[in-house]
Amino acid sequence: MTGKKNGALKPMESLSLTDRVETILRQYFTENKFKPGDAIPNELDMAKKLNVSRNVVREALSRLRMLGMIEARPRKGMVMTQPDLFTGMEKVLNPFILGRDSLNEIFELRLIMEMGIAEFLFARKTDKDLAELEAIINRQASPLVASKEEEVAFHGKLYHMTGNETFKRFQTLLMPIFDHVFKEYSNPEIFTETINPVTHYDLFLLLKNGTPDEFRKGMHSHLAVYFPVTETS
Amino acid sequence: MTGKKNGALKPMESLSLTDRVETILRQYFTENKFKPGDAIPNELDMAKKLNVSRNVVREALSRLRMLGMIEARPRKGMVMTQPDLFTGMEKVLNPFILGRDSLNEIFELRLIMEMGIAEFLFARKTDKDLAELEAIINRQASPLVASKEEEVAFHGKLYHMTGNETFKRFQTLLMPIFDHVFKEYSNPEIFTETINPVTHYDLFLLLKNGTPDEFRKGMHSHLAVYFPVTETS
DNA sequence: TAATTTTATTTGTAGGACAAATATATAAAT
DNA sequence: ATTTATATATTTGTCCTACAAATAAAATTA
Numbered sequence: 001m002t003g004k005k006n007g008a009l010k011p012m013e014s015l016s017l018t019d020r021v022e023t024i025l026r027q028y029f030t031e032n033k034f035k036p037g038d039a040i041p042n043e044l045d046m047a048k049k050l051n052v053s054r055n056v057v058r059e060a061l062s063r064l065r066m067l068g069m070i071e072a073r074p075r076k077g078m079v080m081t082q083p084d085l086f087t088g089m090e091k092v093l094n095p096f097i098l099g100r101d102s103l104n105e106i107f108e109l110r111l112i113m114e115m116g117i118a119e120f121l122f123a124r125k126t127d128k129d130l131a132e133l134e135a136i137i138n139r140q141a142s143p144l145v146a147s148k149e150e151e152v153a154f155h156g157k158l159y160h161m162t163g164n165e166t167f168k169r170f171q172t173l174l175m176p177i178f179d180h181v182f183k184e185y186s187n188p189e190i191f192t193e194t195i196n197p198v199t200h201y202d203l204f205l206l207l208k209n210g211t212p213d214e215f216r217k218g219m220h221s222h223l224a225v226y227f228p229v230t231e232t233s
Numbered sequence: 234m235t236g237k238k239n240g241a242l243k244p245m246e247s248l249s250l251t252d253r254v255e256t257i258l259r260q261y262f263t264e265n266k267f268k269p270g271d272a273i274p275n276e277l278d279m280a281k282k283l284n285v286s287r288n289v290v291r292e293a294l295s296r297l298r299m300l301g302m303i304e305a306r307p308r309k310g311m312v313m314t315q316p317d318l319f320t321g322m323e324k325v326l327n328p329f330i331l332g333r334d335s336l337n338e339i340f341e342l343r344l345i346m347e348m349g350i351a352e353f354l355f356a357r358k359t360d361k362d363l364a365e366l367e368a369i370i371n372r373q374a375s376p377l378v379a380s381k382e383e384e385v386a387f388h389g390k391l392y393h394m395t396g397n398e399t400f401k402r403f404q405t406l407l408m409p410i411f412d413h414v415f416k417e418y419s420n421p422e423i424f425t426e427t428i429n430p431v432t433h434y435d436l437f438l439l440l441k442n443g444t445p446d447e448f449r450k451g452m453h454s455h456l457a458v459y460f461p462v463t464e465t466s
Numbered sequence: 467t468a469a470t471t472t473t474a475t476t477t478g479t480a481g482g483a484c485a486a487a488t489a490t491a492t493a494a495a496t
Numbered sequence: 497a498t499t500t501a502t503a504t505a506t507t508t509g510t511c512c513t514a515c516a517a518a519t520a521a522a523a524t525t526a
Contacts (some may be wrong), residue, residue: 014518016478018295026324033329042507053480055288058509062251062292063299067325074487075506082332085339088321091259092300096266099315105399106318108353112400116349119453120341123461166338167345216449220352228356247487249509275476286511291478307518308475 017052021060024050029069029080040070040078066091085166090173095180107181110174111226114155114219117162118212124163130208133157137200144199148179154200182226198222250285254293257283262302262313273303273311299324318399323406328413340414343407344459346400347388347452351445353395362394363441370433377432381412387433415459431455 025046034040043061047054061078064070068083095103136157137143140150152175159168198221206215220227258279267273276294280287294311297303301316328336369390370376373383385408392401431454439448453460 018478019299022299026327030327030329035329036332044507055291055479055481058288059292059295059478063296066252066255066296067321069325069330072508073489074508075489077507080330082330082335083325085322085325085331085335088300088324089318091321092302092316092318094259094263096263096268097302097313097315098318099269102315102318102399105397108397109400109403112349112353112395112397113345114349115352116345116347119348119460120345162345164338164341164345166335167342170342213446213450217446227352251509277476288510288512292509305477306520307477308520310476 017056018059018063021046021050021052021056022063025060025064034080036080036082038080040080042077086169086173093173093177095177095184098177100185103177103181104185106174106177107226110171110178111223113167113171113174114223115216117158117167118216118219120162120164120167121158121207121215122212125161125207129157129161130204133161133204133207137204140200143201144196146196146200150200196222197224250289251292251296254279254283254285254289255296258293258297267313269313269315271313273313275310319402319406326406326410328410328417331410333418336410336414337418339407339410340459343404343411344456346404346407347456348449350391350395350400351449351452353397353400354391354440354448355445357396358394358440362390363437366390366394366437366440370437373433376434377429379429379433383433429455430457 029040041049043054043057047057050057061070061072065072066087068081068087070078071081072078092098098106133154136150136153139153140146146154155175156168156172159171162168198218203215203218203222206218210218262273274282276287276290280290283290294303294305298305299320301314301320303311304314305311325331331339366387369383369386372386373379379387388408389401389405392404395401431451436448436451436455439451443451
């Protein structure tokens with residue numbers, strides 16, 4: 001450690017007081033098992049207890065407010081609230097800042113999830129759902145090729161049918177990035193001219209009358225052009 | 234709209250200046266296609282342009298700082314940085330505040346993901362990966378039943394083998410919640426006494442010698458007890 | 467030209483003041 | 497006694513001022 005033989009020394013990470021207070025607060029909430037509705041100490045109390053200015057406390061709390069973890073009222077003070085899991089993610093889903101690798105990986109994430117939902121679709125599909133899905137397909141301009149909006153409508157309905165709102169919201173957030181990656185980094189002309197071997201209607205029939213495995217095979221064919229090439233397939 | 238016939242009227246949403254500035258800044262960055270490394274106007278300029286106090290600007294910037302979107306240096310000012318997709322999510326992954334429905338849905342999300350990765354595993358597996366996976370299994374105390382740590386090691390290696398860091402990080406973040414839901418809301422005694430029909434070693438063999446479909450069937454059997462009951466399976 | 471020192475700049479933190487929006491307490495009406 | 501209306505107190509939200517801290521850039525020296 002006496003010379004530069006082992007490369008540049010890494011600078012010590014110096015956290016601002018705001019960073020520290022944020023962490024302390026989150027730990028405090030977890031350790032004391034705060035639940036939605038529970039009252040939180042007020043800003044002045046916190047500033048005193050933590051020996052920092054009220055500004056620092058407010059900057060830290062502003063972060064938690066953005067995440068939906070807390071809610072503030074005049075005179076009553078602050079309470080714990082149930083956060084939305086994806087608020088933070090939604091705010092950084094900007095293709096100009098995410099980096100190429102991340103964008104590609106988000107693209108794949110959508111594929112992973114499309115391939116993973118069959119069991120839940122079959123467990124929770126209803127006649128009403130199926131009828132609505134069929135109606136969506138019937139509204140397509142062409143039965144063989146779907147526009148972007150039609151893709152969103154069809155797949156969005158599938159996500160809804162899983163009965164898992166968290167999944168639906170996650171996948172819905174990923175769609176614009178999927179589109180962006182597709183548009184920016186692949187050759188769109190090939191795909192728009194190619195008829196999809198498995199149509200939305202085919203998938204509908206598999207969902208209505210088939211098994212999860214059959215549906216999954218169909219979905220894989222529907223999305224085949226997006227998957228990495230494998231040696232065994 | 235003159236009476237109460239249509240239920241309670243919703244209060245107008247009143248956003249704080251901090252909320253507004255945060256939104257304005259994120260829009261500004263997107264519209265002007267800011268990339269990592271690009272310089273951002275300084276705090277005083279922003280406060281002047283937006284006609285708010287520097288405190289408000291700082292509270293908004295503090296949020297973006299937490300998300301990893303910006304980085305600040307004395308004298309040089311602030312630059313755009315590549316954010317981590319899941320920083321915000323990581324900070325709210327606290328089972329006491331998330332709500333029962335969300336916890337259950339996160340539990341399912343992990344299952345969806347496990348069922349969806351076969352294609353990527355097969356496309357990207359290497360002999361080295363397979364050897365390391367086998368070594369992990371050989372280190373298990375029992376070949377038939379795995380401890381929590383052993384589950385984490387095995388499945389963590391699978392995630393790594395997909396070659397998708399975003400997926401790996403997401404799934405790794407979900408594991409503690411999966412455990413929590415499993416512990417709090419199911420009957421653990423049944424599962425700990427039950428031998429898993431498909432062991433880690435079985436999955437390893439399927440990954441080494443089989444097809445994505447075969448692997449997926451095996452994974453489904455491995456995780457079968459966690460899935461909702463379906464009428465067609 | 468390279469190394470060192472000084473200066474200027476921007477962020478980070480502190481403290482004080484007051485407005486705004488209630489939640490709570492009190493008073494008045496039924 | 498209960499309900500409605502009014503006043504008050506409390507806490508957050510915003511603004512302002514000041515100065516410390518940590519550089520990045522400029523100036524000086526070798």
